Structure formats: structure tokens, C-alpha cells
Amino acid sequence: MKRILILTVLVALLAAACGDDSAASTTATTTTTTAATTTMAPVTTTTDAATTTAVVTTTTAAVTTTTTIVYAVDSSSFFPDVLGSAGDPNGSGCVVNADILPNGVWFGYATSVSGATITFDLACFFTGDAAVAAATADAAEAFDFYIRNQNPKTYSVPIDGGADVFIVDPVTIEETQISAASWPSGASFVPCPGEFCAVWLYVNGGQATGLVEQYLP
DSSP: OHHHHHHHHHHHHHHHHTTOTTSOOOOOOOOOOOOOOOOOOOOOOOOOOOOOOOOOOOOOOOOOOOOOOSSOOOTTOOSOOBOSSTTSOSBTOSOOOSSSOOSEEEEEEEEEEETTEEEEEEOEEEEHHHHHHHHHHTTOOOSSEEEEOOOOOEEEEEEEEEEEEEEEOTTTOOEEEEOGGGOSOTTSSSOOSSTTOEEEEEEETTEEEEEEEOOOO
């Protein structure tokens, strides 16, 4: 029994050695799995920096310019005193060596008015003994007053919007106050503006802050 088994095994081995096609042949199959490589391009995220524009609000404080009134109309006595020396004309005089009429009280004629600006012909208004002396010097005759107007120079004087303006009432021949915006007024006895528009200008800070028409008989 053992011999038969051994013989059988030897026959099988010889058959395998001789390349018997009937022998089972086992071929190992190698499967290569290639993993797909996915290349992802780097994602660049650009974040725009938020630009904040600060709105700057500039507040300009309103500047109020107040004119100091040194020369003011005295409504209890509209006729100005002599502010200079004895023998001088009434008011601040009539000799100005400047292109701008300085602060003071000045007599003259409002020859024209345009845009609240007077073209002012400065003159001299004398009273009392000064009127007699001035008239005598000019070979003229003086009454209660004397006006001398020998200088052709004129001045441009703006009227302040809040000026005190007094016109001559044609009935009572008294001074009546009106607004600066309403002057010249056709309701006045004095023909203004023009060569016979006699006025007193109260100048403060380069502006006429007061204006009084002068009645001339």
C-alpha cells in the first residue's frame, strides 16, 4: 500500500518536470492601482482693504463786525456843534488830506447815491462869528450861516444798513426818521440826491452810520 502511494507521487512529480500541459498552472495577476493625483492650484483670495473716507466738517463761526459809534446823531439837537477850534466850521471841519473820509461829522452835498453809496461833495458850514469872518474873507455876505465849497474833491461813502437817517418833512420842516434802505426819499423837502442835497454825514468805521438832511431857507 505504501509503495503504490509513493509511486503515484513520483509519477506526478515526473509529469510536472516534463512540462505536462495538463498540469494546473497558477499565474499571479498583479493589479496596479494608480491613484489619480489631483493637483489643486492654490486659491489666492484677494481681499480689498476697505477704504474709509472720513468726512471732515468744518464749521466756520459767524463773524459779527460791530462798528464802534463815536459820532452819533443827537436827535434832541440835530445841528452839530463846532468840534474843532473857535472860528472853525461846524462839525469836524472841511479840510481832509486823504482819499477816504475819516470818522467824524461832515457837511456837504450828496450829489449821487448808487448801491447805498454816496458821492459826497465835502463843504464848510460856518455859523455865528465864524460865518461872518469866512464870508468876509470870500468877499461874500453872511446871514445866520455861510457855506464855503471851494474844493472840487468828492468822496465815496457807503451807508451802513442800520444807519439813522433823518429827512426834512415838507410840511413841518422838521426831521423825520426813515430806514437807510428808504433813503433818498421823494417825501423829503430836500431834493436828494443832487447839487442841492445838503446833508450831515456821521462817519464811523468808514461808513455813514448817521445821515441828517439840512434844511436851507
